[in-house]
Amino acid sequence: MTRATSFTTLRTLGQEGRNKQRGAATLLVTLVLVLAMSLGAFFLNRNLTLGQRLAANQVQAAQAFEAAEAGLDWATAQLNNPQKIGSNCQASSAASAQTFRASRVAFDAKSGLHTPRTWNDASQVMPLQAVCVRSAEQSGGWSCSCPASGHPVVVNRAAPATSTSTATSTEPATTTAAAAFTVTFLATSVPGQLRVVAQGCTSYAGACQPGSHTQADATAQVQQLVALVSGLASAPVAALTVRGDVSTHAALGLHRGNHASTGAAVHSGGKLEAPNARIGAAAGGVSTVAVIEHDLGLSGVNEARFFSRLFGTDAATWSAQPMTQKLVCKDNCNAALLDAFAATSGTVQLWVDGEFTLTAPLTVGSAARPVLLLVNGTATLNGAVRIHGMLHAARVQWNDDGSGAGRVTGAVTSASDYSGSGAPDLVFDAAALRLLQTNSGSFTRIAGSWKDF
Template sequence: MSTLFVVIALFFVTALAGAFANRHLLTELRVARLVGDDRRAQVAAEQGLERALTLMNGDSVDDECQATPSGHRSAMDRWIRPLDSGHLVSRRDAQDATVLLCDRGPTDDWRCRCAGDQAPVGRAAEATPSSSVRVALQPVPSQPGQLWLAAHGCAEASAGCAAPAPTADAAQGRGSQRRMQVALLPALRQVPSAALVAGGAVDLGDGMAVVNTDAATGGVALRSGGRLAGSDGALIGPNGARSGEQVLSHDTELAQLRPQELLRRLVGMSLDAWTRHPALRVLRCEARCDASSVAAVFNQGARFVWVDGSLRVDREVQWGEPERPLALLVGGDLDWSAPSRWRGALLVGGEARLSGGTGQARFDGGVVVGGGVRGDASVQIVHQAKLLRLLQHQVGSFVRVPGSLGAAP
């Protein structure tokens, strides 16, 4: 009996020692799981920030954030509302400010939903472990043209990502707050103060109309580095302006500038650097591009296009809207000979021939040509200061502000 009691006591001590050791092992496993979940949530948050930035510089997308050929809006149009002051704010309401919602699938692919008229809906948990991220936009009141991208990453499916965690330990493993400041690098650093700016000679033909009634810009309708020919009866400046004040011809400063230097003053950088804009769409054609090829790019949601070569527009087009101007740069010559309406900034590196064909061609905003210009009475070029300001506030590329990526405060 004494031996039995001793053996039972030894078994009891051994069980207590095993339970104590197992307690530490369970604690270590629990800590490891929380650390792993926190790491997955952090990776998801950073992935969401990069994904949102890519979409903001992209073309039209549907509700599943997939590129579409036409009929949809870009993420910029879906998510961001520019103010007249140049500040950017989110189109989403305060109750659900989510603009992007993504889940990591079983094969490490990310399936996303983009906010539009409605907020994106989260996905339910699947059999395999998952992670997700919600991204919202926050304004930067002190910095026009800048936004905060705020991401909330979770080590679970998005349907439960926004729900409060039941315990503090679970919250530590399920949520990671990261944010990144981005700034809009505009397509044009400066906008033309005249309706038509030409580095070479301008031939108005039988009366091409060039209009600038905005006295705040100086009221110059046409500025050229060469001679002025043709009928100038349709050159119009502000009310009360004296005859000749709406024209600056034989401008020695313009005449001395090469076409690339003239364009560089507007874009604020060399053309080689400018063509590396993330949001810029480059169009290259075998001989020269036509209206159909440019229209296809605009229909995909692009607002910022460079034609690497010459362009011929020989069919009717309607490009740009009053609240959605476009920027188009033609590296070579431009031959425009069709009834049309353009809203935005039109930049031409070579020569430009403008005509409305059998109808009227109207260009609202500003036209800048590195070489000479030849037009006729079927053409109207009207300086629109408000349109050009909108273009500066809306058209360009979003880039990361250096040193801004980090944990949310």
């Protein structure tokens, strides 16, 4: 090999080595640039990712809060629903069914306190709860569970039930992605008040699935005090109270109850023209006669004022209360009255707009379930009609149809006069009137008591 050839070969090898070095350096620089760009993109997009996560959390928190607010509204509405319900919180005609209020809230007549009904979860006493779950389908709507005992149960459609499933048709069906709320009632030390606590969740889990150990993505709680606006603001003081005259030649029985201190026999703004009336105490009571007539406190007020003194509001507002059932009937109203009484539980408040007639034989109301019956017209009773509670009408007429004597245990009030050929026994019952005062009416929210903690 000549020297020239060797030199050429060495120069060629040197160029190839330098080319390889240049390629490796370029690759290294490229990798560094790519890594730097990736790191830059990561740090630039980190705020965007964080913002997206925060936005998603805010959406979930808002969803849970709105579910809790919906629970508060739903619970208040159900407390004022006079219809009996089943375990799915829907209207039920079953004999064992009760209203939402009666099934969830107990009432103590002595103290006037409303307290939540409870059940025993092993050794722990738990208040009865209700759960509602929002449907994830486009049709929307809520499915609810109001068990008479135990935790509310919801069928989870996310895990389809098999043929061996124990789920019943009364249990609401939903998916875990749907919003839900749980409602619980707490007692207070004030008669006529309740605390309503609503837990809202983004899914049927956590606090919205009582008895489970699952967790919802977001949970919110709101609570508010509700107070009972009584259907009978001020009870009458006599077995028969009329703004005008009492006029009858029948042997009308007017009794002040079983104790002399419980009330008067008759209280009228006009004259008492009842020469054959039997006035005094009921059987076993004190015979002291208590008759109040020509009272300007009655005759000196108009019909609207007389109504508001008794019921705390005007007739239109009272009849529009959610707990008030309106009767529609003309001649004989027996069936309509009994149907309305059977459709609810607890105390019953009824409104009739127009003339109203009851005919013997008929018995409605009891010591445990007195009826508050208001008639915006003449109430005509024929024969042995028996009512436990209070009857108020624009005018009262009781006729004798040969079926025997009727009876009202509680009180009768008339915005004008009382007349008729019948001889019923009208017995003042303070216990029945107190029960109507303290456990009839509608619950309403107390302003300023709302809180979300």
